[in-house]
Amino acid sequence: MDHGLISARDVTRQFRIGRRQIDVLRGVSLEIQRGEKVFLCGPSGAGKTTLMYTLAGLERPTSGEVLINGKSLYRGGRKEISRTRNQMMGYVFQNFLLMPELSALENVLLPAFIGRDDRLEQAKDILERVGMGHRLHHLPSELSGGEQQRVAIARALVNEPAILFADEPTGNLDSKAGAEVMELLTHLVSEKGTTLVVVTHDEGLTHLGDRVLHLVDGQISADAAPTAGVL
Ligand SMILES: Nc1ncnc2c1ncn2[C@@H]1O[C@H](COP(=O)(O)OP(=O)(O)OP(=O)(O)O)[C@@H](O)[C@H]1O
Numbered sequence: 001m002d003h004g005l006i007s008a009r010d011v012t013r014q015f016r017i018g019r020r021q022i023d024v025l026r027g028v029s030l031e032i033q034r035g036e037k038v039f040l041c042g043p044s045g046a047g048k049t050t051l052m053y054t055l056a057g058l059e060r061p062t063s064g065e066v067l068i069n070g071k072s073l074y075r076g077g078r079k080e081i082s083r084t085r086n087q088m089m090g091y092v093f094q095n096f097l098l099m100p101e102l103s104a105l106e107n108v109l110l111p112a113f114i115g116r117d118d119r120l121e122q123a124k125d126i127l128e129r130v131g132m133g134h135r136l137h138h139l140p141s142e143l144s145g146g147e148q149q150r151v152a153i154a155r156a157l158v159n160e161p162a163i164l165f166a167d168e169p170t171g172n173l174d175s176k177a178g179a180e181v182m183e184l185l186t187h188l189v190s191e192k193g194t195t196l197v198v199v200t201h202d203e204g205l206t207h208l209g210d211r212v213l214h215l216v217d218g219q220i221s222a223d224a225a226p227t228a229g230v231l
């Protein structure tokens, strides 16, 4: 069967708080092709982070299925999910999440070290490519927000993942630094043919992607595709 790299089939996610149940994802189905750059937009609380985490192997859906390369992501045990994450996925978060006591270079070396053998050259090379070659030995606290995010992007890409997930990567940056970071991110993934799923509030940056998905009330609203009844 022909399938995308990432497929979601009727994914739902509910949270229970006391007796209340919140339906955050209400039957999301989508298909993301290899090498596609997809922006996920929608109002605050729409479920963007929840959906991204579900696609990324970080949160199990209540029902429905996520397929990576045609293989069910959550059907395997924890070990198998974590293997898929380590081998195929990279992550960038809004608040950078760098290890504060490690230098830029050490932060990027960490996943490289966990992933495979010594990757010092790759770590230096990717830091060079994100424009941080002159800050290798700085601690996160000695870097600006935009610079920290560049290090986080380098860290996410050092193992050359097939898929990069980014949740509001520009959310803590001013608009100039944000645009630069998003341009860098989309440029780097285009170079390697990496699939990108990025959550953003900033509709002004979505032209950098191939497709925008709008999440409204826990469902993907019809995007650019024509719908029945519309001439
Ligand atoms: N662990 C949780 N327990 C209970 N409710 C949760 C949990 N995580 C998320 N929610 C609820 O699910 C809804 C969607 O949250 P989510 O973080 O996915 O939204 P979002 O679209 O990413 O919003 P934002 O743009 O503000 O980041 C919210 O109403 C939130 O309160």
Ligand SMILES: [Mg+2]
Residues within 6 Å of the ligand: 048, 049, 050
């Ligand atoms: Mg969010």
